[in-house]
Amino acid sequence: MFPRRPPAGLAAWLVGAAAAAAGRAGLRGGGLLALLANQCRFVTGLRVRRAQQIAQLYGRLYSESSRRILLGRLWRRLRGRPGHASALMAALAGVFAWDEERIQEEELQRSIDEMKRLEEMSGLFQSSGVERPPPEPKSQTQGHEDSGGKEQPWEMVMDKKHFKLWRRPIAGTHLYQYRVFGTYTDVTPRQFFNVQLDTEYRKKWDALVIKLEVIERDVVSGSEVLHWVTHFPYPMYSRDYVYVRRYSVDQENNVMVLVSRAVEHPSVPESPEFVRVRSYESQMVIRPHKSFDENGFDYLLTYSDNPQTVFPRYCVSWMVSSGMPDFLEKLHMATLKAKNMEIKVKDYISSKPLEVGSEAKATAPSSERKSEGSCGPARIEYA
Numbered sequence: 001m002f003p004r005r006p007p008a009g010l011a012a013w014l015v016g017a018a019a020a021a022a023g024r025a026g027l028r029g030g031g032l033l034a035l036l037a038n039q040c041r042f043v044t045g046l047r048v049r050r051a052q053q054i055a056q057l058y059g060r061l062y063s064e065s066s067r068r069i070l071l072g073r074l075w076r077r078l079r080g081r082p083g084h085a086s087a088l089m090a091a092l093a094g095v096f097a098w099d100e101e102r103i104q105e106e107e108l109q110r111s112i113d114e115m116k117r118l119e120e121m122s123g124l125f126q127s128s129g130v131e132r133p134p135p136e137p138k139s140q141t142q143g144h145e146d147s148g149g150k151e152q153p154w155e156m157v158m159d160k161k162h163f164k165l166w167r168r169p170i171a172g173t174h175l176y177q178y179r180v181f182g183t184y185t186d187v188t189p190r191q192f193f194n195v196q197l198d199t200e201y202r203k204k205w206d207a208l209v210i211k212l213e214v215i216e217r218d219v220v221s222g223s224e225v226l227h228w229v230t231h232f233p234y235p236m237y238s239r240d241y242v243y244v245r246r247y248s249v250d251q252e253n254n255v256m257v258l259v260s261r262a263v264e265h266p267s268v269p270e271s272p273e274f275v276r277v278r279s280y281e282s283q284m285v286i287r288p289h290k291s292f293d294e295n296g297f298d299y300l301l302t303y304s305d306n307p308q309t310v311f312p313r314y315c316v317s318w319m320v321s322s323g324m325p326d327f328l329e330k331l332h333m334a335t336l337k338a339k340n341m342e343i344k345v346k347d348y349i350s351s352k353p354l355e356v357g358s359e360a361k362a363t364a365p366s367s368e369r370k371s372e373g374s375c376g377p378a379r380i381e382y383a
Contacts, residue, residue, distance in 0.1 A: 167179070196258060281305070
């Protein structure tokens with residue numbers, strides 16, 4: 001199932017190959033290739049030692065059967081992806097594979113395009129409130145499809161003055177995807193956006209949060225990996241999420257977007273105290289009525305996760321359907337407090353936009369305190 005060649009064998013092979021190439025190249029090129037061989041030996045040796053340290057740590061934390069389950073799950077997750085073997089080696093060496101897991105521009109753009117599609121098909125966001133359900137594409141109006149790949153139609157679950165909630169089954173599972181269309185007229189888009197991103201402030205206004213911290217940040221794209229532990233209703237165990245998030249503020253097109261999804265991170269192994277949620281996605285798009293600093297905006301929130309419960313489908317749906325309005329109201333009240341200057345919230349969109357070129361791998365692991373304390377120009381467009 002796994003490659004049989006140990007990391008040390010791979011290092012010896014790389015060094016031997018480089019040395020042989022140096023011998024064939026002769027004295028003129030041998031110096032450069034010898035230097036390359038030494039560098040390869042040094043870097044590979046560091047990775048091997050790091051992998052051994054991680055293995056020893058996991059050996060103390062997990063039994064042999066648990067380690068096999070962990071490695072098997074990681075292998076199945078990475079199998080079929082381009083470069084999955086290198087991603088597995090990176091995980092074993094305690095390195096997060098940003099090339100595989102960072103949120104790409106395409107993911108942000110898909111969420112924005114969905115908002116544009118709805119705006120074009122109806123007058124849903126032309127007034128200060130949500131007036132009617134989102135129009136269904138023609139392929140979704142002819143009833144529920146089979147699990148062959150077509151999406152299911154949206155079903156209205158809740159119809160309130162300032163928001164409407166829909167759901168639809170996720171093909172091949174017992175889960176639902178949820179979508180909220182809403183509007184607020186008493187807070188600004190900037191305030192609402194900042195409150196969602198400020199992890200320190202959320203620990204104050206969300207009583208369900210047990211832990212919320214930034215684990216690592218990709219300095220190229222600005223994507224962040226976070227560890228979030230939250231209470232679940234009694235008698236269920238608390239859940240923990242490890243997820244990557246990225247946001248974009250497009251001032252030219254007057255739109256904001258925040259995308260999050262679950263990932264695996266080698267520095268946050270599963271804890272017996274919590275239930276790990278491995279399937280989680282969230283996309284929030286905000287469209288100001290006028291500008292980022294004037295009251296009034298519409299938002300589109302699309303959300304799904306698998307909370308790993310043993311309860312029937314209708315119980316899980318009830319918990320999400322009742323919990324989401326409560327969360328949105330708490331978020332709204334926290335924004336009002338920030339607006340009234342009762343609470344100081346960091347401004348994530350006050351600097352100049354980030355110029356993003358190549359998305360080469362570049363990371364900057366940091367603690368939550370260090371990460372949250374710096375807010376330079378490189379943080380305006382992505383975080």
